[in-house]
Amino acid sequence: MRIxxxxxxxxxxxxxxxxxxxxxxxxxxSEFPKEIPSFDLSAIxxxxxxxxxxYQYSCGNWMRNNPIPPDKPSWGRFYELRDDNLYVLRDxxxxxxxxxxxxxxxxxxxxxxxACMDESAIEKKGTAPLxxxxxxxxxxxxxxxxxxxxxxxxxxxxxxxxxxxxxxxMHDSRQTIADIDQGGLTLPDRDxxxxxxxxxxxxxxxYVEHVQKMFELLGDKPERAAAEAKTVLAIETxxxxxxxxxxxxxxxxTRDHMMxxxxxxxxxxxxxxxxxxxESGAPKFSSLNVSNPDFFKAVNQQIDSxxxxxxxxYLRWRTLDSYAPALPKAFVxxxxxxxxxxxxxxxxxxxxxxxxxxxxxxxxxxxxGQLYVDKTFGPEGKERTINMVHAxxxxxxxxxxxxxxxxxxxxxxxxxxLNAIVNNIGYPDKWRDYSSxxxxxxxxxxxxxxxxxxxxxxxRNKIAKPxxxxxxxxxxxxxxxxxxPPMNDINFPAGILQPPFYGKTMDDAVNYxxxxxxxxxELTHGFDDQGRKYDADGNLKDWWTPDDAKGFxxxxxxxxxxxxxxxAVKDDKGEVKLNGRxxxxxxxxxxxxxKLAYIALTSMIGNTPVKPIDGYTSQQRFFIAxxxxxxxxxxxxxxxxxxxxxxxxxxxxxxxxxxxNSAGFQQAFGCKAxxxxxxxxxxxxx
Ligand SMILES: [Zn+2]
Numbered sequence: 001m002r003i004x005x006x007x008x009x010x011x012x013x014x015x016x017x018x019x020x021x022x023x024x025x026x027x028x029x030s031e032f033p034k035e036i037p038s039f040d041l042s043a044i045x046x047x048x049x050x051x052x053x054x055y056q057y058s059c060g061n062w063m064r065n066n067p068i069p070p071d072k073p074s075w076g077r078f079y080e081l082r083d084d085n086l087y088v089l090r091d092x093x094x095x096x097x098x099x100x101x102x103x104x105x106x107x108x109x110x111x112x113x114x115a116c117m118d119e120s121a122i123e124k125k126g127t128a129p130l131x132x133x134x135x136x137x138x139x140x141x142x143x144x145x146x147x148x149x150x151x152x153x154x155x156x157x158x159x160x161x162x163x164x165x166x167x168x169x170m171h172d173s174r175q176t177i178a179d180i181d182q183g184g185l186t187l188p189d190r191d192x193x194x195x196x197x198x199x200x201x202x203x204x205x206x207y208v209e210h211v212q213k214m215f216e217l218l219g220d221k222p223e224r225a226a227a228e229a230k231t232v233l234a235i236e237t238x239x240x241x242x243x244x245x246x247x248x249x250x251x252x253x254t255r256d257h258m259m260x261x262x263x264x265x266x267x268x269x270x271x272x273x274x275x276x277x278x279e280s281g282a283p284k285f286s287s288l289n290v291s292n293p294d295f296f297k298a299v300n301q302q303i304d305s306x307x308x309x310x311x312x313x314y315l316r317w318r319t320l321d322s323y324a325p326a327l328p329k330a331f332v333x334x335x336x337x338x339x340x341x342x343x344x345x346x347x348x349x350x351x352x353x354x355x356x357x358x359x360x361x362x363x364x365x366x367x368x369g370q371l372y373v374d375k376t377f378g379p380e381g382k383e384r385t386i387n388m389v390h391a392x393x394x395x396x397x398x399x400x401x402x403x404x405x406x407x408x409x410x411x412x413x414x415x416x417x418l419n420a421i422v423n424n425i426g427y428p429d430k431w432r433d434y435s436s437x438x439x440x441x442x443x444x445x446x447x448x449x450x451x452x453x454x455x456x457x458x459x460r461n462k463i464a465k466p467x468x469x470x471x472x473x474x475x476x477x478x479x480x481x482x483x484x485p486p487m488n489d490i491n492f493p494a495g496i497l498q499p500p501f502y503g504k505t506m507d508d509a510v511n512y513x514x515x516x517x518x519x520x521x522e523l524t525h526g527f528d529d530q531g532r533k534y535d536a537d538g539n540l541k542d543w544w545t546p547d548d549a550k551g552f553x554x555x556x557x558x559x560x561x562x563x564x565x566x567x568a569v570k571d572d573k574g575e576v577k578l579n580g581r582x583x584x585x586x587x588x589x590x591x592x593x594x595k596l597a598y599i600a601l602t603s604m605i606g607n608t609p610v611k612p613i614d615g616y617t618s619q620q621r622f623f624i625a626x627x628x629x630x631x632x633x634x635x636x637x638x639x640x641x642x643x644x645x646x647x648x649x650x651x652x653x654x655x656x657x658x659x660x661n662s663a664g665f666q667q668a669f670g671c672k673a674x675x676x677x678x679x680x681x682x683x684x685x686x
Contacts, residue, residue: 058627157452
């Protein structure tokens, strides 16, 4: 089944996006990972003036010498770490799958991995893993039964029509409540269904072709499959039109609609939500949040106007699409052809073992993570990181104190929030118990389904209970980091606390420029355009004076306009600029993170000149380390896809966009007014 991304948190970068297939075949041979330097002299292009294009200066040679591997849609310095991590995890899994004396955790993850690798068993099973769900769909006799069936599918982790989940109450984050929201699309965003530019039109044509092929593989006659594909597109277009734009959704107030369960049921009677809630496996609840009431109203009509047979075609498709990566090779290849090759420009599918490692991490990640942490991450890793976090928190305190546009009243509230931030480093205090998940060695799709169902139920069980702020949103091997506004916590999994982000033997300047900026980035998320709307307790509560709120908005607008002028991709299909509003929170966090980490470094090393290393001062090494975190090459297709859905800017603009606003950078490299890396009216929020 397909790997999905995490909600309700602000990540360091897009996590697990792209064609994250979890099964299939590839002829690629595996190589040993190479060591990743924290500071890469050979990446620098000295023919470029750092004050003209700092990204090109920091990364030019890296970009030339590191083309995108055929099995990836993009490649960058932190992707190298992600890839290296897969080798470490494979060692763990190969040991865990070997017969002999294994503990319960090894047995669980080892058998899961072994079943995923057993392609002949998967071929032999054919489409049998779909049979029970397909039979249930076929047996649906009325529209009333439709929602019940969707409830069953949701419990197995198959997404359709809308989403049902849980979240901390926006107004009392101590309590977790149920939430229903828009959903049901296969393509990555509503824009793909609605826009009429040539690329969107082409994408829809290719999508219909893909759906048809998948139905044909399932055994449907070509003519019937072609009609079914058109039906799927028509239904999903209806859902897309009813969905809220992702940029609008950034404002949490647009999603804040608490209501009685009875009112939600009455809002969209055709959804038969009372049946659904019973079927969903959630504990009883009397009220819930409806993130997008307009979606439910609009789709309520659509349920009426679309025939039952057409709805059943849509459910068959969602099931087929969801399981595709766990089916025989023909399905995996077709799934890759569309999602990997066409949508992301990836030339080859990833080696099977890599997909199986990712799949195990996705399904049983806290068990695999436990073995990973034992092998790679000691208590000293935790301690060093906490010390850096404290230094950067102190820098933020200093930074807020120095702001000239903010009143003391609001500053006091900002300090309160800053002091309340919880730091989660490395791995959770308590490991997740997967003992109830049945894993067999010969049934990959079944294992995946049971692990998905376990996770869905685990999330359901949180409803109507005190919020578990200790539950992690990422597994320990993940190379990423996140901030969660309702939890007011920053989280750094063990996976990211390695080179190029953190090097044990590196000078402070380099570590502060890399993981230090990441820490500052996550801290700043608590105070970006979304985060600032939540208070110290994680509640949606305005703690700003009107003047200070306006001061913030004016400064944020500067950042939004700046990034909106940057080009994300320019190819034969035209030019796409960044959406400065969609990426506002991340850009604010990048600018803030760079500033905070620099303050922390400066207060540590002072102003006494340090002997340059490799010809660079500490200040210069700090900024180059930052620039080099984001060295990357991206296919045009992937750049285009990310410009629509990714709240993060591409590497070039994460670097150049932020240093243009940084007086510290300009000083470090002696840049002069009028040069491209010196912005005339620098944007500064924090
Ligand atoms: Zn972020």
